[in-house]
Amino acid sequence: MFIELDFESEDPIYLQLMRQIIEGIAKKELLPGDALPSVRSLAADIGINLHTVNKAYQQLKQEGFLQIHRQKGVMIHPDGIPKATEAYKMALEKNLRPLIAESICRDLKQEEFSEICERIFDNLMKGGDQL
CATH class of the missing domain: 1.20.5 (Single alpha-helices involved in coiled-coils or other helix-helix interfaces)
Incomplete structure (x- = not known):
């Protein structure tokens, strides 16, 4: 999956990142259990602050899109995304x-x-x- 951020946008970078990950899941480019880059790695790859990536990952974890393990790293939630409530x-x-x-x-x-x-x-x- 290719991340493309608009640094001139009014939308915060963490929100753009979240939306692109969610879109990747929707388009089945990212499947349950797929690994994502570490916070540090993704931040370095796209040239943003690691706290920005961490904020996006934590929010996606809270919403049920990601699972974060100390040893296994960050992955698309292996049980799939929770259904609409x-x-x-x-x-x-x-x-x-x-x-x-x-x-x-x-x-x-x-x-x-x-x-x-x-x-x-x-x-x-x-x-x-x-x-």
């Missing part, structure tokens, strides 16, 4: 709400918004990079 669905709705509101303000129609969501969903399910 009601709490997850509520958080998803909370996160989508401002995006939908902004889309309405910008005169984007519901059908257009839905088409964009479907295209992204289909693309990730097929393992693609194109939008």
